[in-house]
Amino acid sequence: MRLPAILLALVAVFAFGGCTTFSLSKQSTLIHKNDTSATASFQRGGEAFQEQFRKAGWLREGESQSRTRAFMNLLSKGWRQTKDETEHSKNSKDAIDLYLEKQVQIAGNDPVEISARLEHDISEAMMAMVDLNALAEPLLTPRASLQAAQMRSNVMALERALLAAHKAQSLFEGAVKKISPSLDAEHQASLSARLAANAKEIDRMKLLADTLNTMRLQIQPVG
Numbered sequence: 001m002r003l004p005a006i007l008l009a010l011v012a013v014f015a016f017g018g019c020t021t022f023s024l025s026k027q028s029t030l031i032h033k034n035d036t037s038a039t040a041s042f043q044r045g046g047e048a049f050q051e052q053f054r055k056a057g058w059l060r061e062g063e064s065q066s067r068t069r070a071f072m073n074l075l076s077k078g079w080r081q082t083k084d085e086t087e088h089s090k091n092s093k094d095a096i097d098l099y100l101e102k103q104v105q106i107a108g109n110d111p112v113e114i115s116a117r118l119e120h121d122i123s124e125a126m127m128a129m130v131d132l133n134a135l136a137e138p139l140l141t142p143r144a145s146l147q148a149a150q151m152r153s154n155v156m157a158l159e160r161a162l163l164a165a166h167k168a169q170s171l172f173e174g175a176v177k178k179i180s181p182s183l184d185a186e187h188q189a190s191l192s193a194r195l196a197a198n199a200k201e202i203d204r205m206k207l208l209a210d211t212l213n214t215m216r217l218q219i220q221p222v223g
Contacts, residue, residue, distance in 0.1 A: 038138040039150050045135040046157035050164060052128055056121065058101065058156045058168035060095040096174035103175075111182035115191060118175055125168050129201040132161055136208045140215065151216035158209040165202050172198070 053059050078216035100114070139154050176191045183191075 016034060030208055038135075038141075039154060042132075042135040042139055042154060043157055045132050046161055049128055049161050053125070053164045054166055056124070058121070058125065058171055059164055060167050060171055060173060086198045095171060096178065099171055100175055111179060111186065114179055115183055118172065118179070118191060119194055122172050122191070122198060125165070125172070126194070126198050126201060129161075129198070129205060132158075133201065133205055133208060136205075136212070140208070140211055142215070148216065148219045151212070151219060155209065155216055158205065158212060162202070162205050162209055163180045165198075165205060169195070169198055169202060186197045 053062070103114050103117045107117050136154075136158055173195060176195060180188050180191070
C-alpha cells in the first residue's frame with residue numbers, strides 16, 4: 001500500500017526541515033512602521049535579519065529543498081531506485097559546495113580571494129547579530145503593562161533568528177574547513193578568529209532568548 005510510504009516520506013520531510021521552539025505566524029510579526037516601541041523595533045529588526053540571511057544564501061535552504069524533492073521523488077517512484085538515480089544521489093552537492101561555487105563564480109579560483117569573500121560574509125552576519133541583539137536587550141526591562149502575547153512573539157522572533165544564526169555559522173564553518181588546506185597560516189587564523197567571534201555573538205543571542213523566555217513564563221495569568 002502507498003499510504004505508509006506517504007506518511008513516512010512526509011515525516012522525513014518535516015524532520016529534515018528543522019524545527020524551533022515556536023512556529024511564527026505571519027500575523028504576529030505585522031508591526032506598524034510608525035510604532036517606535038521596543039517591541040515594534042525589535043520585530044522589524046527580526047524580519048530584516050531573516051530577509052538578509054535568506055537573500056545572502058546562508059540558511060542552507062537549497063540543501064533543505066533538495067532533500068524535500070528527493071523524498072517527494074521517492075514517494076512518486078517508490079522505494080526502489082535505479083543505479084543511475086542512486087549514483088546521482090550520492091554525488092549531489094550539499095549547501096556548502098553550492099555556497100563555495102557561488103564564491104568561486106564571484107572571486108575566481110584564487111583561494112585568497114575566496115577567503116576574503118568568506119570573511120566578508122562572516123563579518124556581515126556578525127554585524128547583523130550584533131544589531132539584533134542590541135534591539136533585543138531593551139526587551140529585558142520588566143514592564144507591568146507588557147502583555148504575555150507580546151512576550152511570546154518576541155521570544156519566537158529571537159529564537160527564529162537564533163536558528164538562522166546557527167544555520168549560517170554551520171555553513172561558514174563547513175566552507176572554511178574545505179578551503180583552509182589551500183590557505184596559509186595567517187588567512188586560516190583570520191577566518192578562525194571571525195568564526196569564534198560569531199560563535200560568541202550566537203551565545204549572546206541564546207542567552208537573551210533564554211532570559212526573555214524566562215520572563216515570559218513568570219508573567220502571571222490574568223484572572
